[in-house]
Amino acid sequence: MFFTEISESSTDSKEKMCKRKATGDGKASPAKKLKSLDQEEIKCSAKELEAAKICEFKAKYVELHKLGKGGCGTVFAGYRKEDNFPVAIKHIPEMNVPCKVKAENGKQIPMEVAAMLKLAAGTPGSSATVSLLDWFDLPKELILVMERPVPAVNLEQYIEEYAYTITEETAKVILKQLIEAAKELEDKNIFHRDLKTENILIETGSDVPRVRLIDFGVSCFCNERSRYTVFSGTPAYSPPEWMIHEYYRPGPTTVWQLGTVLYKTLHAGAFFDTLYVLEGSLEISERLSENCQDFLKMCFNLDPKRRPKLKDLLRHRWFR
Structure with a gap:
């Protein structure tokens, strides 16, 4: 199912695609000529391989x-x-x-x-x-x-389309799947680093929305001791410990970003930035249930050590 590299050992095709030309005034040593021919052959081989891959793709x-x-x-x-x-x-x-x-x-x-x-x-x-x-x-x-799931839209588009009609029950369905997906990544020592509404697809072909994760462009392998001092991802959703101390860890960062996704899902049209949380100006809607508000506040704890672990999120009373 996955791509297998094409062999570079085809002598016939090399001879057809590469024309060896003598260079200089004819006085070059055999060793230099051989080196020049080897380099030319490598270039032709690389071009040949690239052309073959493009042809295979098309x-x-x-x-x-x-x-x-x-x-x-x-x-x-x-x-x-x-x-x-x-x-x-x-x-x-x-x-x-x-x-x-x-x-x-x-x-x-x-x-x-x-x-x-x-x-x-x-x-x-x-x-x-x-x-x-x-x-x-x-x-x-x-x-x-x-x-490419069809039909599907990213969560940002889904929120825009359904605007103010997304209920807490719908948000629970989406977030439960997201937490389970994040736990799968954690169990396989993969840190996505950029969980946000644009990187989450929602399959809309059934009554219950199905979540799909996309864009692992800044992902990395990690373990429980991993600690990062170079931020990769979307700055507005970076955890506060990065802004304050210039370091972050996989688990607490993922929980923070799950909180941002839930916040945007239930606050249609609202803009989120971690700076708002640091300044104390982020407003959580009072129309949400107390349990939902508490869940968001736990995700947005400024102390990464006091944020719940992924394995504990689904035990929160909001999901009961």
Whole structure:
């Protein structure tokens, strides 16, 4: 199902695509000529491999209109030719691929790919994360081909569409799935880093909205002791400990960001910024139940050590 690198050992195709030309005045040493030919062969081999990958991509998928553009790349709608399966195609410039990690086969692969592959290793269909179907690591860009749930909108659009009609019960359904998804990531030592309404898809094809997580562009692997001093994500949703002490940890940060998602879901049209919480000016609507207000306040505790852990969130009385 996943992309396999094309072999670079085809002598025939190299000879067809690479024309070796003598350089200089004819007095170059055999060693220099050999080195020059080797370098030319490597360049031709790289171009040949890139061309083959692009051909494979175009042979398998059709790219349609643009769905959106983020900080790391641009996403287009598309479909798989063999069965018309809807896909999302993400183009990420090489300069925006932050880091690579070593896969089990010893090869270096992009972190976003590694995270999605690890999440896909569980029971098929059980993960809230959209599936990675294919990927093409080219010299100038990384192309990711993912499933595209239809019909679906991101949570930001969902909130705008339903405006002031979203009830606490609907918010509970959405947040419960989000917490479970976040716990799955934690159990697999993956830190999303940028949970927000734009990075959450809501499948709208049934009476009960289904949550899907997208955009692992700034994700990383982590453990219980992980601590970060360089922030990656959306500044408005950064945890207060980052603004005050310039450090943050995966668990408390994820809980903070889940709180921001719930706040925006239940406060249609409201703008959220962590600075409002630090200034004491963030207003939580009094029309919400006391339990819901308490849940939000727990997520927005300025002390990361006093925020609930992911495993404890669903035990809060708001979900009873």
